[in-house]
Amino acid sequence: MVVNQIICKGLDYLGTPYQFDAPSYQSKTFDCSSFVQYLYGMYGIQLPRNSRQQFLKGKSVRYKNRRKGDLLFFTTRNRENKEGLAKIGHVAIYIGNDLMLHTRRNGKGVTIEKINRYWKNALIGVKRVIY
Secondary structure, three states: OHHHHHHHHHHOOOOOOEOOOOOOOOOOOEOHHHHHHHHHHHOOOOOOOOHHHHHOOOEEEOHHHOOOOOEEEEEOOOOOOOOHHHHEEEEEEEEEOOEEEEOOOOOOOOEEEEOOHHHHHHEEEEEEOOO
């Protein structure tokens, strides 16, 4: 199943350094959306470069109906007061058990993180791009 392949491949990149606006289609550094674009692209699922554009793809699903491989979109402190798509500042991959695979500016690089209260409050939406 392609979802499991994407997640397993993503785990190979744990610790890969974060770089804002990292170049597309390379794996030396990632930002959140280049990581998602790179992983899904490896399996023939073409996604745009940034999280706001990625949010326009796929089918919206309710958080309670999320499943492995769905994309989770969040606002950030810099974007929380913006409107519409401009509010989106982060994307992660749901990997099951209330965990997500992503990268962000926290110095850890690609990591697995629990979807805690902070993330649930920042959630903008969930998109399914694998059917």
